Amino acid sequence: MDVRQLSTLVAIADHGTFSAAARSLYTVQSNVSAHINRLEKELGVILVDRAHGGLTEEGARVVERARRVLNEIDDIAADMASRHEDVSGQTRLGVIGTTARWLLPQMLSRLGRDHPGIRAVIQEGATSALVPNVLSGQLNAAIVHLPIDDPELVIEPLFAEDLFLLADEKHPLASRDTIPLRDLDQVPLLLPPMGSALRKVLERAAVNADITLRAQAEIDGVRLLASLAFDGFGAAIVPATAVPTWLKGSFVRISVPELPRRVVAFVRRRRPSPSAPTTAALEILQDLIQLNGHKQPGVHPGTSAIAPARGD
Known part of the structure; x- marks a missing residue:
C-alpha cells in the first residue's frame, strides 16, 4: 500500500x-x-x-x-516548511454560514497578507456536519457553535452572540420590541431541528422558563431560518449574525431577555497537534474578533463568550 x-x-x-x-x-x-x-x-x-x-x-x-x-x-509537509518565520502549506477549515459571512472576508484577506504561503480550503456547513469532519481528519479545525461535548476535541471559544426573535413586520408579534420567553409558550415558531446545537440551547431555556416551544417547521440551517422569517413565513429565533449589518427590509428584531447567548468556538482534534498553517489561522481569527467583533451588532468578543443568559 x-x-x-x-x-x-x-x-x-x-x-x-x-x-x-x-x-x-x-x-x-x-x-x-x-x-x-x-x-x-x-x-x-x-x-x-x-x-x-x-x-x-x-x-x-x-x-x-x-x-x-x-x-x-x-x-x-506544512510543518516542516514552516520551521522558520514563513508559514506555508494548507489548512482545511470548516465554518458555520452566519459566522462565515462577516468574518471570513476579513480572515482570508489578513491571511493572504500576513502568510501568503498558506492556502486555506474552506467548507461551509452546519455544526452537526462540520464536527464529524474534524474528528475524521477531513478538516483541520472548524468554527462551530456550542454546546459540543467530545473529549477528542479542543474547544476554544471565540465570541458569543445574542439570540433574538426575527419576524416580518406583518407578524402578530412584530409590534413588540421585547417579549418575555414565557409569552412564546406554544407559539408556532421556525426552529432548528431537534438534536442540533442551537435547538439544545433553546430547549434548555424553555425548560428553565417552564414553557414548550412549538415548531411551525424545523429548518436545518440558520441562514435558511432567517430567510424564511424575512419572507414572512413565520417568526424564528436566530443568532445576531444571521442578520447582516447591511441588510435592509420589512423585518423586526425582537429581544427575548431570557435567552442565553450562543457561543461560537474554534474546535480541533486533541491529537495530533494543529499544523502551523492552522495555528496561524486561529491566531488571526482571535485577533480580528478582538479588533472588530464589537462592530457586529449583538456580538460579544472575549470573556463575554461564556457570559450567562441576559436575563440572569
Whole structure:
C-alpha cells in the first residue's frame, strides 16, 4: 500500500469514475486501474463497484481512513516548511454560514497578507456536519457553535452572540420590541431541528422558563431560518449574525431577555497537534474578533463568550 494508491482511491470517490479520477490526477486511466487493482489485491477486498460505479462498502471505509492519512501527510509537509518565520502549506477549515459571512472576508484577506504561503480550503456547513469532519481528519479545525461535548476535541471559544426573535413586520408579534420567553409558550415558531446545537440551547431555556416551544417547521440551517422569517413565513429565533449589518427590509428584531447567548468556538482534534498553517489561522481569527467583533451588532468578543443568559 502506498500514497499513490490511496490518492487514486480518494480521487475515484470524489470524481465518480476511473476516467474522471485520471483527469484530476493528471494521469491516464490505465494507471488509475493499476493502482486500484494492486490496492484491492493487497487488502483482499473489492473497493470499486465496476458494474454500477462508485465505491463498495469496503471502499468507503478505506477512503475515510485514506483521507486522514493523506491530510496528515500534507500537515507534516506544512510543518516542516514552516520551521522558520514563513508559514506555508494548507489548512482545511470548516465554518458555520452566519459566522462565515462577516468574518471570513476579513480572515482570508489578513491571511493572504500576513502568510501568503498558506492556502486555506474552506467548507461551509452546519455544526452537526462540520464536527464529524474534524474528528475524521477531513478538516483541520472548524468554527462551530456550542454546546459540543467530545473529549477528542479542543474547544476554544471565540465570541458569543445574542439570540433574538426575527419576524416580518406583518407578524402578530412584530409590534413588540421585547417579549418575555414565557409569552412564546406554544407559539408556532421556525426552529432548528431537534438534536442540533442551537435547538439544545433553546430547549434548555424553555425548560428553565417552564414553557414548550412549538415548531411551525424545523429548518436545518440558520441562514435558511432567517430567510424564511424575512419572507414572512413565520417568526424564528436566530443568532445576531444571521442578520447582516447591511441588510435592509420589512423585518423586526425582537429581544427575548431570557435567552442565553450562543457561543461560537474554534474546535480541533486533541491529537495530533494543529499544523502551523492552522495555528496561524486561529491566531488571526482571535485577533480580528478582538479588533472588530464589537462592530457586529449583538456580538460579544472575549470573556463575554461564556457570559450567562441576559436575563440572569
